[in-house]
Amino acid sequence: MTADRPAPGRRALITGATAGIGESFARQLSAEGWDLILVARDATRLDATAAELTGRYGNRVEVIPADLSTDDGCGRVERRLATGDPVHLLVNNAGLSLSRPFLRSTVADETQLLRLNVHAVLRLTLAALGPMTERGDGAVINVSSVAGFGPVMPGSTYPASKAWVTSFSESIGQSTRASGVHVMALCPGYTRTGYHERTGIDMSAMPRWIWLRADDVVAEALRDLRKGKTVSVPDWKYKLAVASLRHVPRRLLRGAFRDRRGQLDPAGE
Numbered sequence: 001m002t003a004d005r006p007a008p009g010r011r012a013l014i015t016g017a018t019a020g021i022g023e024s025f026a027r028q029l030s031a032e033g034w035d036l037i038l039v040a041r042d043a044t045r046l047d048a049t050a051a052e053l054t055g056r057y058g059n060r061v062e063v064i065p066a067d068l069s070t071d072d073g074c075g076r077v078e079r080r081l082a083t084g085d086p087v088h089l090l091v092n093n094a095g096l097s098l099s100r101p102f103l104r105s106t107v108a109d110e111t112q113l114l115r116l117n118v119h120a121v122l123r124l125t126l127a128a129l130g131p132m133t134e135r136g137d138g139a140v141i142n143v144s145s146v147a148g149f150g151p152v153m154p155g156s157t158y159p160a161s162k163a164w165v166t167s168f169s170e171s172i173g174q175s176t177r178a179s180g181v182h183v184m185a186l187c188p189g190y191t192r193t194g195y196h197e198r199t200g201i202d203m204s205a206m207p208r209w210i211w212l213r214a215d216d217v218v219a220e221a222l223r224d225l226r227k228g229k230t231v232s233v234p235d236w237k238y239k240l241a242v243a244s245l246r247h248v249p250r251r252l253l254r255g256a257f258r259d260r261r262g263q264l265d266p267a268g269e
């Protein structure tokens with residue numbers, strides 16, 4: 001497993017590395033001495049993040065500007081995973097949720113969600129696992145969500161995409177473990193990243209205690225990776241929530257989480 005080795009000479013590729021959870025991965029891995037490859041769409045923000053990390057930690061940081069909801073963007077990152085200095089840790093973090101419920105959504109928006117949350121995760125995981133299993137060394141963290149465990153966001157397709165990410169990671173991880181390659185799904189609950197504000201999802205009704213800090217989520221994820229966990233759910237309150245979502249009958253859950261503002265309302269993250 002990659003993350004328990006001494007970091008010098010180790011390299012991590014992080015998607016969505018310029019904000020929120022991805023940026024926290026970039027900072028914490030830099031502090032441990034990892035070299036990095038950062039991926040996001042905005043090239044200016046990528047360069048600024050890379051310069052700041054190199055200035056502070058002295059590590060080598062490459063950038064790949066790429067829109068991972070496109071074939072061209074995925075192809076660019078796949079090529080880097082297949083060639084050049086080896087990548088020892090892939091963090092598939094970039095993901096999106098929509099501010100409108102399915103019945104008011106468009107095929108274009110839903111396709112973009114599936115392409116980023118599902119298709120890009122599939123492609124980059126496959127591209128990374130080839131060289132990793134050949135070397136017998138490497139790890140993949142796929143950032144999923146607690147929302148993937150049950151019907152907690154009525155009218156939203158986001159949980160379905162994250163259910164896929166968790167199931168995919170568990171399944172693929174079982175088949176790569178014998179080759180010394182570890183695949184883990186990271187399932188955070190609500191995390192303060194500015195994401196909801198940027199996307200126009202109204203979270204004002206959410207109590208403060210429900211929010212996690214991105215740094216805490218990432219620190220616990222890296223500890224769980226080192227322990228060899230297959231699914232990481234940071235924070236005790238979300239571990240409890242996931243246990244309930246897994247064991248409480250679906251019929252009761254649907255009642256508890258029904259959309260009280262009517263089926264057409266957005267459900268948030």
Ligand SMILES: NC(=O)c1ccc[n+]([C@@H]2O[C@H](COP(=O)([O-])OP(=O)(O)OC[C@H]3O[C@@H](n4cnc5c(N)ncnc54)[C@H](OP(=O)(O)O)[C@@H]3O)[C@@H](O)[C@H]2O)c1
Pocket residue numbers: 015016017018019020021022039040041042043045066067068069093094095096097116143144145146187188189190191192193194195198269
């Ligand atoms: N925040 C939460 O409450 C929460 C809870 C559970 C799970 N998650 C999951 O955690 C992950 C990160 O969420 P976050 O809240 O940290 O997000 P965020 O703060 O909005 O950051 C998103 C990052 O992804 C990049 N990105 C967005 N679209 C992209 C695209 N099409 N191609 C490449 N890069 C793209 C952004 O940079 P550019 O805009 O420059 O591309 C940015 O670096 C997501 O998978 C999300 O579903 C979040």
